[in-house]
Amino acid sequence: MQQDFLYEPICNAAGCQLSVTVLADRDYLREEMCADASSAGFRVLDSCSLEEYAQGPLTALGDLVLVDCSEATADAMALLSRLDMRGGKAGAHLVISTTMGALDSVFGCLSMSAVQILVDPARAERVIAIGRVLALLPNLRLREMGEDDRLMLLRLTEQVGRIAERLELMSPGQRAGGGAFRFESPSPGWRGEEDDHSGSRKRTERVQLPDSSIIRRLIKARQLRAQYFDAGLFADPAWDILLDLAAARSERRRVSVTSLCIAAGVPATTALRWIGQMVDADLLMRVSDPHDRRRAYIALADTTADAMASYLAEVGAAELASV
Template sequence: MAQLAYVCEGEPDVAPGAKSCEFPVEGDPSRLVVSLFAESEPVLATMAQDTQIAGLAVRTRRSLTSLLERGGGVLGDIVLVDCPKIDGAHLAALARLDERAARSGASLVVATVADALEDVFGCLDRSRPDILVGATRAQRMVALGGAMARMPGRRLREADEEERIALLRLAEEVERLAAKIDGISGRSSLGVRPEESLSLSRVAQPTQGYRHDDRQSGMQRRTRIPLPDPRLVKSVIRHRAMRAEFFDEALFADPAWDILLDLTAARAEHRRVSVTSLCIAANVPATTALRWISQMVESGILVRVQDDSDKRRAFIALSDGAADAMARYFDAIGTAANIV
């Protein structure tokens, strides 16, 4: 790998030859600051530009592997990472960053590619990061806005749930408009197909609305209903997929339900599901699927299951409560229906 040439603008606090750029943050002490990590100087420069457009201050611009050095520097309130390639050093750096972000409360946004998703996801199990797959600049800006919304009240005025959802909707609209502009020319200047960006903008963002209702009678809790025959679940999935033959598939985008159906079939078959496989099953762009998965894990509907044979790998499964709810759902609609 070629040595990254660091270009420090302004007056960074860095000694000659050091592998990082530390920028003094002046002005409003409540201003959010951002740490940037990437192995490419052009990517770092673009990330810095986007950060400044968002009105945030850049604290550091560093290589990801610099986190393995002693000290590793001070993290900002928000941490943006570009990690398109994975090797042992990058895995170790991501694991350390995950631990530090979880400990400090920094909001972590990591951009990667589909081939590296499994490794990246497996390394980030504590900091509740926003993982972007094949991210465009517009998607990174959306993620940056989401990170700002999640910051604690000491930095930003504490927003209620309605305001948070409004901010997410605004982010969707920004991305939709960006995709429209790209579509006028027939190509995407942001590096994504216009139809893919449009489908992403049509999908509602995950909210705190995911909640499994445990308020059942004592008799109901004692009655364990078995999961449906996996052939029935797969039949439902096939029928849902057939709609795309007659209508625009974005019209029916429902990643949460597609995720639940796929994991229900997998649980009934005693089969483990990787995050990459689940993103495909969600039938939306991977970045969108990951947001839904993250929210559903946080809400207790899904759980991460570490691979005992490879600690760097993690699977996704239904929680016991969600599995029980899916079993009851299929029982309620009639699992005696013909299996086709």
């Protein structure tokens, strides 16, 4: 039986209740989204279809914007781009639900705002996304949480915490006094064993990624485990993402976000969460299509590519792949 979570109105530091804009073409879904946002304490500012909102007068944007966009039509993508720009300027949080078929187009429209993209989500996933927004909004005036509230918040944030911890362990260096996940070059005064007496460091040859066929064989070997064991035992989307992008870089091939979600081997919404965390950690980077600004790809950051090349050389990837 589903528990009914009802919260008092959520207000900012000035005492004003936070608002939500709900945009969905399907009536039943729009009603669900309004009900869930209202239950979480938001005031419904606007609730209509995407077309009605796009053709209506320009109105204030809610602190939270819930959008269901199942088809990548030109009008829908234009509206998403507008919402992304307005959300980025106003500090609004966007939660966009879409389909795998429309994912690449939707992803390409969203680069300026704080956004969560959900792929074919269940209602519970939308509720969790609203909970994550509440955890991120600053200067809230909330009632004191009870024990049930605390347990629910712990469950909502547990997965995000695990992602952050695992990414932090992957990073070869952290910036002193700064955030985690930052690659750091040696300081100007650093001297290693290869430095000569004059203080100049000897130039070493840069390690290159192995041929993509070698990396693809490693990926195939990882995937074969699912034929003999429960795939959940080996779920490691971050590593699968890095391997796929390393192979693509070796092939000089661009990788769409949809393709990368498939390569991650986990539900698309989970993969998008990992990709977002890894972009924020500077492990990956978002690359715009020079011929179509509405499209974007994911690639390894140069420092990540160097780290992958060094790792694969260290473990003897070519020898492992030939076994």
